[in-house]
Amino acid sequence: MEFHGRHVVVTGGTGALGTAVTAALVEAGAVCHLPVRSGPPKGFPFADHPRVALYRGVDLVDAAAVGTFYDGLPGLWASLHLAGGFAFGCFRDAEDDTLAGQIAGNLGTCVLCCREALRTFHRSGAEGRIVNVAARPALEPRAGAGMAIYAATKAAVAALTVALAEEVAKEDVLVNAVAPSIMDTPANRKDMPKADFPAWPKVEEVAATILFLASADNRVTRGAVVPVYGKT
Template sequence: MATALKDRHVVVTGGTGALGTAVVARLLEEGAICHVPNSHAAAPKHFPYSEDERVKLKNNVYLADSEAVGAFYGEVPELWASIHLAGGFTMAPVEKTESASFAEMMDTNARTAFLCCRAAVRSMLVSETAGRIVNVSARPGLDPRRGGGMVAYAASKAAVAAMTVALAEELKGKGILVNAIAPSTLDTAANREAMPDADFGKWVSLEAAAEAIVYLASPANVAISGTLVPLYGRA
């Protein structure tokens, strides 16, 4: 897949996060031009690609706002792929989960994915591009029994999974391929800090997750669509 994405324009939401940084790095290796929306006024200091000429960072983009998302995608020329990593996590017993917390998970995980999928499809249809869309669900989104103690999160990721499959079916006649990965625990510094007694060797590395995402977003993927890829490592 060497330089399979050379000079192709790819959106990466959540691109300044831990997984996003790994995905952007892999895309740059493949020659892509990465468009990264950022909800803050500036990229976090740990993001290493702020000054890279092939990374187009756009600050103050709120992905749960329809107009903001539309405006952002409207500035991306000849969109080839849209990768949606932006999201959030919360856990609490259901009796302690407030309605606002449930709404926040649906906004942060499901609404952002929907709005970005919609904007990407609109762009691809206008340019007649048979492009790629990659979402991120989660293991509890595929196996709700894993969602005990995190009902709001599991529901939002299940919505992403359902959206992915339905959208793939809707777009199969247009040549646009839509897939999602569904990781278990990713091996990030934040997760290690939050779960210091866990067996990190069972977690999914950021590099492995990035490799799967970039393949699904690449022209090398010619037939996979409507698939929810379980990335469970050894968990």
């Protein structure tokens, strides 16, 4: 998959999956634009890479900040929306800030970034790609027991993806999403030490699916919410 010289936004680009996506894009020749609220975590391997630009102070739940970020980009090829958060627990005990945070972090950031990416594509008259990140409970809601608000917000991301894909198909913009199950990350291994780690999808494997959907090699796939479950 060839990304040489193509400009790609990666939200959540310094997280576990985001780092894998950024690594794959850099290897494929892309120029990566990563909005971050404060700064990359210690040890982020692409902090000084010449084709990875970090934009500090970008709050992805702030419409004005998101608009300013996208307005300053060069010719955009793809926008990949990995930013989000997870909350587990009994729904009736959920605090107001937990509910609001899940809605804003999972759905709100995706909505704002999709909108600004589409505006950027429209201004330039160029084709483009959008890839969102849903989750397995978005496709299998019963799997969302104990994480209901997370499942609901990721289901909304999936619905947004399919609706937008239909809306902009004639504009040469392909919109898709991936729906991972629990991914093999250090944090997940720590939280679930007795799990079957080899069965979990690896972040590099999920990243490979995202890259295909975002690539020029993808000419026809739109409106897909692709399960990336591994062996689980």
